[in-house]
Amino acid sequence: MRTQRVKALAALVLMSPVFFLTGCSKVSELGFPADVTSVNDQALPLWQGAWIAAGVVGVITLILILWPAVFHRAKVGAPEFPKQTQYNIPVEIIYTVIPFIIVAVMFFYTVQKENVIVAKSTTAMHQIAVNGFQWSWQFSYLDAGKGAVVTGTTAAAPVLVIPLGEPVRYTFTGNDVIHGFWVPAFMIQIQNLPGVTNQLEFTAKKLGEYPGRCNMHCGRAHSQMRFTVKVVTPTEYKNYLESLKGSQA
Ligand SMILES: [Cu+2]
Structure with missing residues (x-):
């Protein structure tokens, strides 16, 4: 029963990109066309970059969830709870600093692209x-x-x-x-x-x-x-x- 469920879950995870991507004209464009306006030239790389960043975060999060679920399962006869640890300062600093870096990088590129998109020339025809x-x-x-x-x-x-x-x-x-x-x-x-x-x-x-x-x-x-x-x-x-x-x- 359990292996069946695991197999079904694995199939769903493997198939999901297929469902997601079939609607797109070009996989790399992730649902938005390239070269349609001068705005796409700026916004499309930002959109693609955001998906790559989300993908990296998603995969790392998935590993962090599956790792304990698979390798640290409760053993028969083990005490009800494993050893409980609190206030691990290095870990707390890491999970505060990493999201801050992610937000700062995305903010930087968003401002950079937005400045180009909203710029006004003196030559508008x-x-x-x-x-x-x-x-x-x-x-x-x-x-x-x-x-x-x-x-x-x-x-x-x-x-x-x-x-x-x-x-x-x-x-x-x-x-x-x-x-x-x-x-x-x-x-x-x-x-x-x-x-x-x-x-x-x-x-x-x-x-x-x-x-x-x-x-x-x-x-x-x-x-x-x-x-x-x-x-x-x-x-x-x-x-x-x-x-x-x-x-x-
Ligand atoms: Cu309206």
């Missing part, structure tokens, strides 16, 4: 304002004048059209409550806050359509705050802006 409201999105293409605005509804999710290979400066605001502009494939999540303007600059690097949604619970129709980001060539982008201007005339 386009400006787009993203306003979240209950319950959809409004995209204003500022380089095409005041009229170039696309407003979505819960029934008709809006499309954010952006140019390939050209840096865009985005400003994010919230009209009523806090919303969250989230494009999973871009590894981007930034809050739309009422009364505060957030900014982010990035360059799309791959043509295609990418789903986005609001990830701050903002009210009854929060789940319908969907949108699509469409990355097009610079010429198509220019034509799109012209068409927006035309539709306002």
